[in-house]
Amino acid sequence: MEKDFTEKDFTEKDFTEKDFIKKGSIEKDSIEKDYILKIEGISKSFPGVKALDQVSFGVERGTIHALVGENGAGKSTLIKVLSGIYHAESGEILLDGKRCNFTQPSDARAAGISVVHQEIKLAEPLSVAENMFLGNLPVKNGLVNWKEMRVKAQNIIDELGIDIDVNQAVNTLTIAKKQIVEIMHAINFGSKIMIMDEPSATLTEHELKVLFRIVKKLRDKGITIIYISHRLEEVFELTTTTTVLRDGCHIATLPTASLTKEQLISLMVGRELGNEFPKECYPIGETILEVRNLTRKKVLRDISFSVNKGEVFGISGLVGAGRTELVRAILGIDPYDSGKIFYKNKEVSFKSFHEAIHNGFGLIPEDRKLQGLVQMMDVKTNICLANLDKVLHGGIIRSALEKKYAEEYVKKLSISTPSIHTEVQYLSGGNQQKVVIAKWLLRDSEILILDEPTRGIDVGAKTEIYRLINRMVKAGKTIIIISSEMPEIIGMCDRVMIMHEGRKTGELMRSDATQERIMAACV
Amino acid sequence: MVESVAKSGFKKVARLMMKEYMVVIGILLMSVIFTLSSPYFFTWDNWKNILLQSSTVAIVALGQAIILLTGNFDLSLGRNVCLASCVGALLMKGQVITNVAWNPWLAAIAMISLAAFVGLCNGLLTAYVGLPAFIATLGTQYICFGIAKLITSATPIPQLPDAIGFLGRGYIGAIPVCVIIMICLYALAQFLSIKTRVGRNLYAVGGSREAAFFTGIKVKKYYLITFVIAGALAGIGGLVLMSRLNSVSLSNGQNYEFDAVIGSIIGGISLAGGKGKLIGTMLGVIFLVTLFNGMSQIGIDPFVQDVLKGFVLVIAITIDVLTNKKRT
Secondary structure, eight states, X not given: OHHHHHHHHHHHHHHHHHHHHHHHHHHHHHSOOOEXXXXXXXXXXXXXXXXXXXXXXXXXXXXXXXXXXXTTSSHHHHHHHHXXXXXXXXXXXXXXXXXXXXXXXXXXXXXXXXXXXXSOOOOTTSBHHHHHTTTSOOEETTEEOHHHHHHHHHHHHHHHTOOOOTTSBGGGSOHHHHHHHHHHHHHHTTOSEEEEESTTTTOOHHHHHHHHHHHHHHHHTTOEEEEEOSOHHHHHHHOSEEEEEXXXXXXXXXXXXXXXXXXXXXXXHOOOOOTTOOOOOOOOOSEEEEEEEEEETTTEEEEEEEEETTOEEEEEEOTTXXXXXXXXXXXXXXXXXXXXXXXXXXXEOOSSHHHHHHTTEEEEOSOIIIIIOOTTSBHHHHHHHTTHHHHEETTEEOHHHHHHHHXXXXXXXXXXOSOTTSBGGGSOHHHHHHHHHHHHHHHXXXXXXXXXXXXXXXXXXXXXXXXXXXXXXXXXXXXXXXXXXXHHHHHHOSEEEEEETTEEEEEEETTTOOHHHHHHHHO | OHHHHHHXXXXXXXXXXXXXXXXXXHHHHXXXXXXXXXXXXXXXXXXXXXXXXXXXXXXXXXXXXXXXXXXXXXXXXXXXXXXXXXXXHHHHHTOSSSSSOOOHHHHHHHHHHHHHHHHHHHHIXXXXXXXXXXXXHHHHHHHHHHHHHHHHTTOOEEOOOHHHHXXXXXXXXXXXXXXXXXXXXXXXXXXXXXXXXXXXXXXXHHHOHHHHHTTTOOHHHHHHHHHHHHHHHHHHHHHHHHHHHTEEOTTTTTTHHHHHHHHHHHTTOOTTSSOSOHXXXXXXHHHHHHHHHHHHHTTOOHHHHHXXXXXHHHHHHHHHHHHHHHHO
């Protein structure tokens, strides 16, 4: 029943997608456009992942061009290639028809491409004017010409019609204004192309309007803008053309006006769910964890949900939605301001992560390399690290026991390692993740929380990890998966909660969860 | 089957020799060179001297090594030795707090406790207040030395009670007691660090603070513990040193913290934390003392020796940094 639904869903999508691409190519052929930037066949891979695969598209002069795609679609990599942080393995960047070869960020900036990053990078204690001219200070007789700098800064501010004092220290400004200072900094470098990486992610409604006005003014001044955003409303309001990336591939570049939100979403997520997800269903018990009205100022807003024993519960949302923060608050790593947590029908409030672990929680953290494993320790030691009680005998660590458990779990999870004495840093990402899972399996945690369990892991190893999740559920464990990969959430979870900006924006049962519905709650 | 086990056992030993016990090879090589250049070098008296000198530094260095394992650093150890010695000596003579001379053993316990307390302060400042260990311990170093100067008026305290003389000048058979103390402390520390929960967790904290935290290890508590242990060991080192010299002066323990770091790094402990064996530190300190003993024997200017010490430190750290870079 369920399968029928998804299949039908995808046939529809395939049809519409082909339709779009055809439409796009006709347009491309018929009119010769004035491209300021042409990206031709850019590829970039990282160990185990092809981040960009033959990406080609053009950006028209003086337009606002949207770049959209799911997390991991390759947007960030593309920006980094364009701004000279990464070097593409193949392909060309043509700026005004000239071939560019950026080896470092300053090359890109000198050529007229600047990036306004999501995380603001300003010299906080310095004034607005100084920050605007950072790296480009007006000089007179070898000294900084303060007067000229202030006048020039004021001119730019007046032109954009914003209310900022040039002499104010940047660290006293709101995030929105800091962002504007960053934009002005980029203007000062004579940028022809400005790439804005999710400039709106942290702004309020009102601040957003100011930002939009500025972006439009910049366009009117002749600056070309590549605008990256997860908020699709913005894409429709601001941009003339939209490029969609998915799994490192260029999917389509189309006039924004020719698209509907639904069509755009299906272009972003459209991919087939194969047998990649070997989901098995087991009986679900009663509530084991309940969270009521959990709130942490500026991070989590009034979140309530419950998880049942033996369930695979997914938490979906975009990066920065507050998913990891939610889990951290529950596990006593971060404090929370209000709300209640019930675990096995008793109210709990863990004061430390240590306490949470001793009550039966396990966490497979987001950053496997840094947080999951001690890289310089061997497989055996890492597996036993959270389970010293099991290998201690009379206060002394028994090597034989350590070896026994390590070998047992290496076999059970088919971790491929030369030996249990190999340092984990020499294992592949997928095998490292299995070692982290082994650690908590051996501990026999009641509730295991997996934060981005398959990030950066190749497809084969992913499926193996999903099988491990099945095995844990079969053994009566409860699983919470945080994931930005929607197919993973849909493929593996019995129920999914969607978060956006620290709020719960939806909850779907397995049978109702489609990429479109989740995406709609995400943005 | 048996053959292959024996073979892999041999391989293991060879690998260990190459890694952790390189320093032993170093000591042997150096001995050969110095023996050939000085007739006095290879005598029991001289070796006894080397071990005697090593013992006090090595006891303090053990504390530094434990701190280094977690990736921290204690600059105050040398002056902590000094302060503890001064307070201990004055208590034994009844010149501070009370006018009555304390029982020497009671005074000894008091001085070790004081040194551990200084370590506790270092630990609280570093782990819980969040100061960089470098700054926190630089501060306590000055405080310790200042107090030591104040209470002794910067004059040496000679002639300590005979009861404690046994620690630094006594012998069991032909072996000096302080050398036995050193060996026992290292043996104990080595065993505990490899075979107990606390030891395992120390290595984990040093290997990756984050990973240790996400395994449920109370990282801050471990930082604190290491500083307290190092403080207590500085106290013990101070006690043995004053007993050996039969006097206390402000130069007691001077530069011990640096000798301890050099010794630890030569012995295979990584500045980055999480790597190395504690026993290596003892060998590293012996290496260092042997080197300077030998250089004195063959008549190298003491000032030149200081320059060489600097080189040894830089070379040891360079090797450490390079090998660790390869790892990551």
